[in-house]
Amino acid sequence: MSTSPQLHILVGTTGDTALHAAQAAAKVLDGYFASIVITLLGEAHGIGLFGSGSDSGSPNRVPAEAGIGKAYIVCSSTYGHGNVPDNAQAFLASFDLEPAYLGHVRYGLMALGDSSYGETYGAGARLIDAKLQDVGAQRVGDIFEHDAASDVDADEAAALWATTWASAWQ
Numbered sequence: 001m002s003t004s005p006q007l008h009i010l011v012g013t014t015g016d017t018a019l020h021a022a023q024a025a026a027k028v029l030d031g032y033f034a035s036i037v038i039t040l041l042g043e044a045h046g047i048g049l050f051g052s053g054s055d056s057g058s059p060n061r062v063p064a065e066a067g068i069g070k071a072y073i074v075c076s077s078t079y080g081h082g083n084v085p086d087n088a089q090a091f092l093a094s095f096d097l098e099p100a101y102l103g104h105v106r107y108g109l110m111a112l113g114d115s116s117y118g119e120t121y122g123a124g125a126r127l128i129d130a131k132l133q134d135v136g137a138q139r140v141g142d143i144f145e146h147d148a149a150s151d152v153d154a155d156e157a158a159a160l161w162a163t164t165w166a167s168a169w170q
């Protein structure tokens with residue numbers, strides 16, 4: 001349905017596995033989107049990445065049209081018993097601190113983890129997923145999962161997933 005929006009990939013990582021997977025996906029997705037921006041999440045990043053706080057002065061007043069024309073992928077690994085990596089903590093917390101309706105946001109999800117951690121496997125990305133769904137955002141396509149305990153190469157898997165995700169997006 002969309003005609004070449006910008007794709008914004010938001011990355012939570014500690015050891016860069018998620019970053020490299022995001023970059024591998026971006027290479028494949030390059031032909032599908034007008035441009036691609038990969039953002040390594042940090043202290044300064046919050047829900048405003050989806051358009052809030054632009055010029056409203058109030059994070060509660062997200063313009064409904066703010067995210068139109070943009071596609072999103074959230075790509076995160078998992079740490080601390082099912083939490084997001086440190087660099088994504090502020091982003092995750094912002095959903096509670098800066099509540100906003102993100103009904104205009106459609107996004108893909110890339111969840112990286114290690115199945116040897118049992119029930120917290122891949123939970124970091126899923127925490128963000130739950131927050132996004134709580135505020136009305138719509139997940140598109142299948143969730144990319146990567147298990148560090150497997151012998152699957154994260155970059156190769158991400159590239160494969162990206163083609164399917166691009167079809168789901170359109």
Ligand SMILES: Cc1cc2nc3c(=O)[nH]c(=O)nc-3n(C[C@H](O)[C@H](O)[C@H](O)COP(=O)(O)O)c2cc1C
Nearest residue numbers: 013014015016017018077078082113114117121122
């Ligand atoms: C201290 C530590 C805690 C971790 N906790 C979890 C966890 O609770 N659940 C999970 O699925 N993976 C967990 N992992 C595995 C990482 O999420 C996995 O290795 C991932 O590929 C790392 O990606 P990154 O290099 O992008 O940070 C943990 C890894 C470390 C080193």
